[in-house]
Every structure is written in C-alpha cells, then in structure tokens.
Amino acid sequence: MTKPKPLRRSLDSYTIKGTDKSIKPGDCVLMRAPNRSKLPYIAKVESIESDSRGRNVRVRVRWYYRPEESIGGRRAFHGSKEVFLSDHYDVQSAETIEGACVVHNFKNYVRLASVGNDDYFCRFEYDSRTGAFKPDRVAVYCTCEMPYNPDDLMIQCEGCDDWFHPSCIDMTAEEAKKLEHFFCQNCSSNEEKKTQSTQHGSKNSEAKVDNKRRRR
Numbered sequence: 001m002t003k004p005k006p007l008r009r010s011l012d013s014y015t016i017k018g019t020d021k022s023i024k025p026g027d028c029v030l031m032r033a034p035n036r037s038k039l040p041y042i043a044k045v046e047s048i049e050s051d052s053r054g055r056n057v058r059v060r061v062r063w064y065y066r067p068e069e070s071i072g073g074r075r076a077f078h079g080s081k082e083v084f085l086s087d088h089y090d091v092q093s094a095e096t097i098e099g100a101c102v103v104h105n106f107k108n109y110v111r112l113a114s115v116g117n118d119d120y121f122c123r124f125e126y127d128s129r130t131g132a133f134k135p136d137r138v139a140v141y142c143t144c145e146m147p148y149n150p151d152d153l154m155i156q157c158e159g160c161d162d163w164f165h166p167s168c169i170d171m172t173a174e175e176a177k178k179l180e181h182f183f184c185q186n187c188s189s190n191e192e193k194k195t196q197s198t199q200h201g202s203k204n205s206e207a208k209v210d211n212k213r214r215r216r
C-alpha cells in the first residue's frame, strides 16, 4: 500500500506573522535576508500554499534584485529605491516575510507626492544569469547624457523639453528651484535669434528685447 501524498492547499491570502496585514498573490513583500544585517529581499508573490491543515505556509516568489545585487553593480543613475524584476523564482517559508511593500512602475513612482519607506520602483527586467537588462536602452538626459535618477533634482528646459542637473549647467539646486522659467544654453541662443528676426511691435518681443537690454 502506498501512503497518500500530503495534500497542499493553495491559499488566496496570508496574514503576515505578527501583523494584521494580509497579502495576496501579485503583491510585493520584504523578506528577511539570511544575514540579518543585510537589507531585506524584495519579491513578488506568485502563489501561496499550505499543508492540508492550513499550516506550513509557503510562498512561490519572483525576486527583485537591488542594483548592488546585479552583476554590473550600482550605477550613478540607479535610484535608491530602484529594483529590477529578475527571472529568478524561489519557494520560501511565509515566515520569512517581514512586511508588504509596493513596487511602482517608473512613471507612477516619479509622480508620488512623497516616497514612503515601502515604496520602490522598477523600470528594468534583469536576467540573473547573464546580467542583461530589458529594455537594454533607456532615454538619457542632460549634457551628461545619463538616464534619469529620480533621486536627483532636474529642471526641464521649456524650449526642447530636455531635463538638466543643476550641477551640469553651473547652477546650485537652490538657484534651480527658484527659477520660474528655464531655457538651456542651446535654446536660449535660438531664442535670441528668433527675437532678432521678429522685432516688430508685439508685447512679447518687447519683453524679450527688454531682457536683452538688461543683460548688457
């Protein structure tokens, strides 16, 4: 006679030990690293299951990697709350879950009014074997031609819509914050040309000529 296999039950949710917070498949969680002095791991919960009596809960997770855990390491444009969605799956005891977190897409993250402890963002998928990223190209900004790091203050040019780090255009962050209008070097020389060719009458061009006079 063969013993029946212990049945595993799939669960719709799990209440994080020591909290009243419950998580469901699809949610993101912080999981205790084996080395307690390390930052918690971040994972997306794929599924939750227990034994037939509802005990011994395990979660199947897909890991997010922090930039320092990637083969290429942390780069200047990586945000402090940036993580990469990896192709690395695992099954872990639900007891290692420390808390829930939110991994935003990049667009939503940069629109957050304030970034909480549990807010992260992801703009790249990461191949844990090769260290490759998807997408492998990303828009670059400023005279330094770097991808956007949402931790850094940038100002947008009203002419070309490009973004600039104050330090790359010889400005302090304080000066940049006070600006009501900003045109980068390229666009301000274009503006001057336009002003010179349309110096007739309209209020607008008077204002621009004024500006020029003041600059002398």
Ligand SMILES: [Zn+2]
Binding pocket: 141, 142, 143, 144, 145, 146, 164, 165, 168
């Ligand atoms: Zn720059």
Ligand SMILES: [Zn+2]
Binding pocket: 157, 158, 159, 160, 161, 162, 183, 184, 185, 186, 187, 188
């Ligand atoms: Zn510009």
